[in-house]
Amino acid sequence: MTPETGKTSIPIPERTRPPRAARRGAIAIRFRPGPAAIAAAALVCLLIGLLYLALQIRTIFSDQLKQEYAGLVLEAVERAESARNQVGIWQQLPDATEARAAGYRHARTELAHRLASLAALVNASPSAAPRLSPASFTADADLRDTDAVLGTVSAWWRAQRDADSADVRLRIAHVARTLIASAALLFCMLITALGMYAKRNRLLAGQSHEFEWAALHDAMTGLPNRRKLFATLEAAATKLSARSASCKIAVLYIDLDGFKQVNDSLGHRVGDEFLIAVSKRFRESVRKVDVVARIGGDEFAVLVREFSTNAELGEIARRLIACVVQTDLTMGVGMVSASIGIASFPDSVDDYHRLVAAADEAMYRVKRNGKNSYAFADRAN
Structure with a gap:
């Protein structure tokens, strides 16, 4: 019998790979940033910082407008409270004369007008403020209800104004810190880029000097050629x-x-x-x-x-x-x-x-x- 011939497999050498540390070193050398990369990174950071500052400044202006609106509402509340005090004064007069009755009616009408102006201002607010019911605007509305409405509106808008004021102060502090950090970052990047540029210039100058020396001297003896x-x-x-x-x-x-x-x-x-x-x-x-x-x-x-x-x-x-x-x-x-x-x-x-x-x-x-x-x-x- 003829022995069966087996197929001989030729081992394929495994592809050699450089050590991981060597690969990391090669990648670090390949992606070593230069002055242009530093300048580009500085520009990107500057654009991001400017966008953040623009958003913060826009929010600050919005909060300031909210503060001003809250001030207008509180002024309207003060005027309504003044009209309410006038009604109370006419109520407390002892004489039931025609003049007292006419003065009281006029004070109630003025109070209703002030309340209507306040309600229009509150209900037109762009923020989510509590709305006022039209039932509080009539001249014969219960004064106790009127006092409760004025107290509620005054407390809510004072708290809103204080919150907006605190938010403005906080955002101004953020803007100041961002400006300082951006200036420091840009300064550091500028110094780094200038240092790298100077180092590269020194390196190029040294290489140029070496090339010039090699062109004018004998390589073996070092003598001029x-x-x-x-x-x-x-x-x-x-x-x-x-x-x-x-x-x-x-x-x-x-x-x-x-x-x-x-x-x-x-x-x-x-x-x-x-x-x-x-x-x-x-x-x-x-x-x-x-x-x-x-x-x-x-x-x-x-x-x-x-x-x-x-x-x-x-x-x-x-x-x-x-x-x-x-x-x-x-x-x-x-x-x-x-x-x-x-x-x-x-x-x-x-x-x-x-x-x-x-x-x-x-x-x-x-x-x-x-x-x-x-x-x-x-x-x-």
Whole structure:
């Protein structure tokens, strides 16, 4: 019998997921608020605060109108009570004369008129106030009922006026607290946004400085590159033209003899270490005002900003050659020396734009004549 062939299942690797803390960190970084988000949040908070203030102020005005209406009703009550007192005075007169009867009728008519005005004012109230019955408005209504109505109306509307007054005071306090909180919130958000904006500007300025530095310097040795050398040379020449004619500048062009064999036999790592070490010695052997630049590969240049005689330049060249020899001995390479060409302006070169090229030509003349030395550029005809 042929054994039954089973199907082999290939395990599918489970999709790896980053830890929860890492995901939270990534989300926090992704949603980190910027100045624009802070400003938008401040604007939303301001709009919400203004809407709340508008509603509160509208309610305050409504309560003030209710207070004024309650004051009108209470004035009408006082006028009705005054008319009721007049009726009581005429009632208490002892003489039953025609004049007393006429005065009493007039007082009752005036009281009915005052009560009708009060009822019209109370019944027209926009608030849910107790309505007055028309039976209390007649001239022959029971005075005890009238006194009870006036007392009830006076008590209810005084309580309503006091409640509206307390509500107005409470809402004014809310408005004041909201204004203070909104101002504090906006101030904090403004300070936060300004701080973030300043921090971002500092970061961008730092990055811009780093980019500018990287564009003008050699990444491995940290020395200025060819672009920086020519910019510094032009600035020095421009400054030189405005000073005394006795001031001069010079360029020493350095090429490392035998450096290619270092890379080929010992490797590029040793070659890079040699370049870094010799660059440091070059920088330490010249003045701080002078510029040491790496032109490219194993070629360097030194810009001497001011000198008096060629003997000074020769001394600088010998120190630079000694730097290469010391580096070679320290690292145990035993195959690297230096050839240096020297050109000065305005002595040997009358155009500073050709200063580096003239020093380069003088350096190649040294190489053709045995290397490990220096030579000055020929004077311009």
